[in-house]
Amino acid sequence: xxxxxxxxxxxxxxxxxMCDVAFLLLSFFIxxxxxxxxxxxxxxxxxxxxxxxxxxxxxxxxxxxxxxxVFLNLTDDIKGDIWDELVKEKNLNVSAQxxxxxMGTDFIGVPFSQLLQFxxxxxEQKKNIKMPGIPIDSTNNELEAWISAASTAGQGxxxxxxxxxxxxxxxxxxxxVIDAFKKNDIFKYNLVTNAEDVPPGTVLYEENLKAxxxxx
Amino acid sequence: xxxxxxxxxxxxxxxxxKKGKKLSTxxxxxxxxxxxxxxxxxxxxxTTLAEPTAMNLAMPKDTKDPNLENKVKxxxxxxxxxGKGNVVYYYYGNDPTKMQTTGYKxxxxxxxxxxxxxxxxxxxxxxxxxxxxxxxNAVDVLDEMTINxxxxxxxxxxxxxxxxxxxxxxxxxxxx
Numbered sequence: 220x221x222x223x224x225x226x227x228x229x230x231x232x233x234x235x236x237m238c239d240v241a242f243l244l245l246s247f248f249i250x251x252x253x254x255x256x257x258x259x260x261x262x263x264x265x266x267x268x269x270x271x272x273x274x275x276x277x278x279x280x281x282x283x284x285x286x287x288x289v290f291l292n293l294t295d296d297i298k299g300d301i302w303d304e305l306v307k308e309k310n311l312n313v314s315a316q317x318x319x320x321x322m323g324t325d326f327i328g329v330p331f332s333q334l335l336q337f338x339x340x341x342x343e344q345k346k347n348i349k350m351p352g353i354p355i356d357s358t359n360n361e362l363e364a365w366i367s368a369a370s371t372a373g374q375g376x377x378x379x380x381x382x383x384x385x386x387x388x389x390x391x392x393x394x395x396v397i398d399a400f401k402k403n404d405i406f407k408y409n410l411v412t413n414a415e416d417v418p419p420g421t422v423l424y425e426e427n428l429k430a431x432x433x434x435x
Numbered sequence: 436x437x438x439x440x441x442x443x444x445x446x447x448x449x450x451x452x453k454k455g456k457k458l459s460t461x462x463x464x465x466x467x468x469x470x471x472x473x474x475x476x477x478x479x480x481x482t483t484l485a486e487p488t489a490m491n492l493a494m495p496k497d498t499k500d501p502n503l504e505n506k507v508k509x510x511x512x513x514x515x516x517x518g519k520g521n522v523v524y525y526y527y528g529n530d531p532t533k534m535q536t537t538g539y540k541x542x543x544x545x546x547x548x549x550x551x552x553x554x555x556x557x558x559x560x561x562x563x564x565x566x567x568x569x570x571x572n573a574v575d576v577l578d579e580m581t582i583n584x585x586x587x588x589x590x591x592x593x594x595x596x597x598x599x600x601x602x603x604x605x606x607x608x609x610x611x
Contacts, residue, residue: 234463234464234465234467234468235464237464237468238464238467238468238471241467241468241471241472241475242471244471244475245471245474245475245478248475248478248479248482249478252478252479252481252482253482253486264487265570265571265574265575267488267490267574267577267578267581268578268581268582269488269489269490269491269578269581270488271488271489271490271491272486272487272488272489273486273487273488273489274489283570381489382492383487384570384571384574385570386569386570386571387569387570387571388569388570389566389567389568389569389570390517390564390565390566390567390568390569390570390572390573391566391567392570393570393573394564394592397494400494401494401496404496406493406494406495406496407491407492407493407494408491408492408493408494409489409490409491409492410489410490410491410492410574410577411487411488411489412487412488412489412490412574413487413488414488415578417582418543418582421543421582421583422582422583422584423581423582423583423584424582426584
């Protein structure tokens with residue numbers, strides 16, 4: 220009796236389909252993604268049901284990190300004007316090189332006394348130094364000066380004042396930031412948050428549903 | 436795995452002319468798949484998919500003149516004080532000593548109950564985050580206002596008396 224031979228199946232798997240999927244996903248991620256902008260510090264904003272996108276132009280972003288330090292991010296379209304205005308208001312003695320250094324700085328997290336030193340540090344090393352944050356004490360609120368310079372420099376433009384706080388930052392710091400804005404007669408802000416679904420069954424949920432059906 | 440078979444030897448083995456063996460056209464795609472997934476991983480880690488959203492916040496102007504202050508009907512006001520450790524203290528009307536304690540989960544019910552029992556024009560919610568509340572707490576409560584469609588609300592600091600009251604309650608409750 221001859222033993223029945225088990226036929227050896229080929230171990231080759233056709234990779235074409237998998238390859239297709241991989242590159243399809245790849246192109247999807249390339250097209251939908253945006254590169255993470257460099258940030259001074261890691262800030263995890265809370266989530267809200269708001270579905271409005273945070274403005275990216277003419278943005279004056281105040282970040283509050285988990286240790287209640289305050290940082291400032293300016294977009295390039297207003298950065299130069301704010302610097303000029305600040306130099307004028309503070310009577311700083313600066314050179315054209317300083318302005319260039321400032322333009323190359325993504326975020327500001329130091330008091331004015333250290334500002335000129337800070338902007339000279341090459342940008343790769345800036346992340347490694349410990350920044351004290353912009354002072355926001357009631358006696359020494361330097362954020363106020365920044366806001367004042369920004370609102371003067373941004374006249375004629377619509378500046379977007381954004382506040383981005385970390386989940387675990389204290390309300391106290393946020394209150395101080397708001398105070399600094401209020402002193403400059405600015406009462407409207409955008410709070411940067413992560414998107415969140417509207418809980419079903421609530422008034423807003425019903426309204427959104429109605430709006431969707433109306434739009435169809 | 437690559438099936439590029441090369442004919443070994445060559446001579447005529449049998450009678451007749453041997454047919455040229457067809458070379459397989461299959462190319463091994465495994466390295467290409469590897470590369471594809473590597474790139475996908477790279478892009479997932481370096482990009483942000485969800486654009487951050489922004490919620491609007493308008494603060495009232497601080498006024499020293501009491502005549503200019505918004506008058507709030509006592510019957511229609513609900514004050515929410517945000518304390519340490521994700522706790523909310525709330526009271527109706529103007530009497531802080533009657534405050535009750537709750538958490539963020541039950542807040543919506545309290546707001547909705549108040550909304551139902553009050554005429555729309557009278558309803559006013561006052562949000563008072565104290566120093567120890569986190570920023571997330573404040574945003575969460577503002578979000579509740581949007582969710583429950585509360586037209587009139589304001590965010591102000593608690594009065595010293597209220598702050599004292601909160602601290603006493605926290606001490607009694609042992610909130611760290």
